[in-house]
Amino acid sequence: NADVMQNPRHLVRRRGQEARLRCSPMKGHSHVYWYRQLPEEGLKFMVYLQKENIIDESGMPKERFSAEFPKEGPSILRIQQVVRGDSAAYFCASSLGVDTQYFGPGTRLTVL
Amino acid sequence: GQQVMQIPQYQHVQEGEDFTTYCNSSTTLSNIQWYKQRPGGHPVFLIQLVKSGEVKKQKRLTFQFGEAKKNSSLHITATQTTDVGTYFCAGKIGAGSQGNLIFGKGTKLSVKP
Secondary structure (H helix, E strand, O other), X not given: OOOOEEEOOEEEEOOXXXXXXXXXXXXXOOEEEEEEEOOOOOEEEEEEEEOXXXXXXXXXXXXXXXXXOOOOOOXXXXXXXXXXXXXXXXXXXXXXXXXXXXXXXXXXXXXX | OOOEEEEOOXXXXXXXXXEEXXXXXXXXXXXXXXXXXXXXXXXXXXXXXXXXXXXXEEOOEEEEEOOXXXXXXXXXXXXXXXXXXXXXXXXXXXXXXXXXXXXXXOEEEEEEO
């Protein structure tokens, strides 16, 4: 499958639990971006990674959120001690170079 | 901070009417991209504009990039129900791998049959 893959597609967590969101970029893409989208709102940039490096994390909350893109395996967005306000759709996108981004189907996180 | 403003936020049209969404940046852009997100779906890349004054067409869709590379528009002629969705512009500020895309908040288009 050549598309950007994200899993799980839907994730339900209780307050205080951890959420792990995975993103497998399109084959050959080494640039990964994470975005958050609240209902009826636009995409908010969170973090931009290249293999093993965080290039720009200016959109990521300083606490509880972290991201990685290891040499092998998918990129992971990790949210510790989730709160209700973390409920949103989280999209990852990948690109070959620095331009056109191809989006995955998203993970819809619900915090109870 | 750097912003990309998009208007209108919502647009309701009758099928067959035209539709336009506008995107404005406070900063000169190196390029601008347009994406479409269907309800419940994910953003899908439509097009990229790079040159000052560039105009590109895709069937009923016309994309323009302003002369100053600070604004852009997407125009749909004779809308159809399949055009329903949210249209996002995304401006690239800065060159090379350090330049990030900044998305507008999108224009949500609804089409009444």
